Amino acid sequence: MGYRYQAVLLFGAPGAGKGTQGSLLGRVPGYFHLSTGDMFRAMDKGSELGRVFFEYSSQGELVPDEITVDMWSRYANALTVLNHYRPHQQLMVLDGLPRTVRQVDLIRDHVDVACVVHLVAKDREKMIQRLRGRALKEKRTDDAKEEVVRNRLDIYDRETRPVLDRFDKSLVREVDAVGSPGSVLRAILEVVTPVQEARFGNSLES
Numbered sequence: 001m002g003y004r005y006q007a008v009l010l011f012g013a014p015g016a017g018k019g020t021q022g023s024l025l026g027r028v029p030g031y032f033h034l035s036t037g038d039m040f041r042a043m044d045k046g047s048e049l050g051r052v053f054f055e056y057s058s059q060g061e062l063v064p065d066e067i068t069v070d071m072w073s074r075y076a077n078a079l080t081v082l083n084h085y086r087p088h089q090q091l092m093v094l095d096g097l098p099r100t101v102r103q104v105d106l107i108r109d110h111v112d113v114a115c116v117v118h119l120v121a122k123d124r125e126k127m128i129q130r131l132r133g134r135a136l137k138e139k140r141t142d143d144a145k146e147e148v149v150r151n152r153l154d155i156y157d158r159e160t161r162p163v164l165d166r167f168d169k170s171l172v173r174e175v176d177a178v179g180s181p182g183s184v185l186r187a188i189l190e191v192v193t194p195v196q197e198a199r200f201g202n203s204l205e206s
């Protein structure tokens, strides 16, 4: 087996705050935030892959597993080559992957999962409100329609939730997703700081 990225997975339903928390955590030295949703949205909409993404995401559907993981591994590699992401100094904060059991198997050779942070948000209606509010603000076409949002949540229950059972229970830590960004970040840092230090020491080089 070749080199594997050391990663903490940010896991949770759409609207739980993975993106917000991932980008906050990514600003802390020693962490690098990588979101597959952001990766897809950054693609040229006129390209072949850009069109494939739009076709699925506009319905709230997942992009097929092989395409997603292939794209993600090339993206992570490019970020490494460009020295944006430094795998020997930074813990990858992986947001939005894996989202299916098949993706767990596909990334196994590339990722060493140090910890899974499960952002738990029990109130489904609140999640829907949050997603729709964000859609208006960020002009996200996928979450602008209520039926698309509901589809995303159904797919999460059906395809993504079972991913949690594929990880050793000792790796999975639940964090309450409800609260101010600062208080949720504090709870996440309590979980991930010891993991980051154990793997990379506490130097300030990064």
Ligand code: AMP
Pocket: 014, 036, 037, 038, 040, 056, 057, 060, 061, 062, 063, 064, 065, 068, 095, 096, 097, 098, 099, 103, 142, 152
């Ligand atoms: P997100 O911003 O994480 O909610 O992702 C937005 C959209 O990108 C999703 O609804 C999917 O269409 C697509 N996407 C992101 N990550 C994945 C993934 N791991 N597998 C399949 N599709 C994904």
